[in-house]
Amino acid sequence: MASEATGAEQGAEGGSLVFHPMDQFIVKPLFGGDTVAWYTPTNVTLWMALAVVAVIALLVLGTSKRGIVPSRSQSVAELAYGFVYKMVEDVTGKDGIKYFPYIMTLFMFIVCSNFLGLIPASFTTTSHIAVTSIMGFGVFFAVTILGFVKNGSAFLGLFWVSSAPLALRPILAIIELISYFVRPVSHSIRLAGNMMAGHAVLKVFAGFAQVTAIAPIAILSVTAIYGLELLVAFIQAYVFTILTCVYLKDALHPSH
Amino acid sequence: MATETTAGGHVEPVYQEVAGMCTDSNGGAIGMPQLCFDWFPNQIFWLVVTLVVIFLVLSRVALPRISAILAERQGTITNDLAAAEDLKAKATEAEEAYNKALADARTEAQAIVAKARAEIQADLDVAIEKADAEIAARSAESEKAIAEIRAGALENVKIVATDTAAEIVTALGGQADADAIQTAVASQMKG
Numbered sequence: 001m002a003s004e005a006t007g008a009e010q011g012a013e014g015g016s017l018v019f020h021p022m023d024q025f026i027v028k029p030l031f032g033g034d035t036v037a038w039y040t041p042t043n044v045t046l047w048m049a050l051a052v053v054a055v056i057a058l059l060v061l062g063t064s065k066r067g068i069v070p071s072r073s074q075s076v077a078e079l080a081y082g083f084v085y086k087m088v089e090d091v092t093g094k095d096g097i098k099y100f101p102y103i104m105t106l107f108m109f110i111v112c113s114n115f116l117g118l119i120p121a122s123f124t125t126t127s128h129i130a131v132t133s134i135m136g137f138g139v140f141f142a143v144t145i146l147g148f149v150k151n152g153s154a155f156l157g158l159f160w161v162s163s164a165p166l167a168l169r170p171i172l173a174i175i176e177l178i179s180y181f182v183r184p185v186s187h188s189i190r191l192a193g194n195m196m197a198g199h200a201v202l203k204v205f206a207g208f209a210q211v212t213a214i215a216p217i218a219i220l221s222v223t224a225i226y227g228l229e230l231l232v233a234f235i236q237a238y239v240f241t242i243l244t245c246v247y248l249k250d251a252l253h254p255s256h
Numbered sequence: 257m258a259t260e261t262t263a264g265g266h267v268e269p270v271y272q273e274v275a276g277m278c279t280d281s282n283g284g285a286i287g288m289p290q291l292c293f294d295w296f297p298n299q300i301f302w303l304v305v306t307l308v309v310i311f312l313v314l315s316r317v318a319l320p321r322i323s324a325i326l327a328e329r330q331g332t333i334t335n336d337l338a339a340a341e342d343l344k345a346k347a348t349e350a351e352e353a354y355n356k357a358l359a360d361a362r363t364e365a366q367a368i369v370a371k372a373r374a375e376i377q378a379d380l381d382v383a384i385e386k387a388d389a390e391i392a393a394r395s396a397e398s399e400k401a402i403a404e405i406r407a408g409a410l411e412n413v414k415i416v417a418t419d420t421a422a423e424i425v426t427a428l429g430g431q432a433d434a435d436a437i438q439t440a441v442a443s444q445m446k447g
Contacts, residue, residue: 020284025289026279036294037297039301042302044298044299044302048303051310052306052310055314055318056313056318059319063318066324068325068328070325074325081326082326102311105307105311106307109306109307125303127290128290130300131299131303134303135307
């Protein structure tokens with residue numbers, strides 16, 4: 001694969017196409033050097049810091065006037081608050097409200113990272129499996145531990161479908177168990193995969209714009225896909241958040 | 257991936273030792289950078305830092321503030337609605353009071369009109385009575401005067417008749433007997 005890339009690059013000098021759709025995902029140290037140790041400030045650090053700045057700008061600075069009649073930024077902050085609060089309340093019920101700050105943290109981080117990633121030449125932190133899997137497994141372990149702490153062994157009732165015929169229950173239990181353990185994987189890969197695929201496709205179409213004959217179509221396609229990616233950026237944050245709520249509901253009320 | 261070889265037999269390209277096996281000598285990506293495990297600790301570390309910072313900012317500052325703003329707005333709306341309800345009740349009360357005052361005034365006006373009418377009627381009655389009495393007195397006086405005049409006239413007629421009769425008798429050559437003439441005149445006048 002690497003030699004193909006090199007070959008393409010060499011060919012580019014001769015006028016053919018060059019594609020580097022995956023180069024945008026490379027982690028680089030910010031201040032030179034080649035080593036990426038666990039503490040090195042990298043472009044990951046930069047874009048996560050920008051996400052923090054965006055969150056603070058929207059939710060803290062935007063609401064600093066505490067207006068009864070909200071300003072525009074305060075309206076958006078209230079909208080985000082109400083959106084996630086209502087989601088937590090609707091899906092997990094009243095007793096899930098105390099986990100609202102954690103879910104809001106996840107939502108704000110993902111939605112800000114997704115949209116920051118759509119800035120041209122930016123780095124999309126949520127396109128990395130390392131990032132999403134930590135969140136996915138974090139949710140998985142938190143919810144599982146919470147389920148056992150809250151319900152004790154009754155939490156295992158989640159896998160024992162008491163409304164099904166007795167003969168079917170062991171089979172269903174196996175299916176439920178498998179689906180339960182696949183949750184963190186699907187939860188994290190869904191987000192990372194969507195982000196990565198969208199950005200890679202944008203790069204590929206941008207690469208086609210190098211050819212004069214198909215450049216107009218390529219540019220139009222990039223525009224259209226960019227619009228789609230804006231939608232995906234929000235929807236994936238929403239999906240991640242609502243699935244977290246659903247898993248939390250299972251932990252709080254394991255009975256079917 | 258890293259051991260792909262070209263037909264020439266030498267390893268191509270040259271990997272950067274320090275960055276692990278994730279980028280080639282040109283700094284391009286090899287395969288999916290997402291699967292480069294050398295970068296995982298860095299990403300995980302900064303992710304945890306980021307999430308902790310966002311969580312602290314949200315739970316300490318942003319969420320209590322937005323919650324307070326929403327509660328305050330709800331409170332203001334509730335208060336305003338209550339105040340509006342109050343004002344509406346007051347307006348209804350005022351309207352009722354106005355209607356009552358209007359009704360009272362109307363009743364009073366009717367009473368005053370009735371009283372005035374009664375007074376006028378009384379005055380009128382008194383005046384009419386007085387006028388009637390005067391008329392009666394005047395007419396009685398007039399009747400008396402007429403009776404007197406009539407009596408006077410009768411007496412004059414009697415005198416004239418007696419004188420005329422005496423003259424006629426004298427003219428006819430007779431001797432006028434005063435008593436006889438008077439009796440005759442009286443009998444004639446009675447007839």
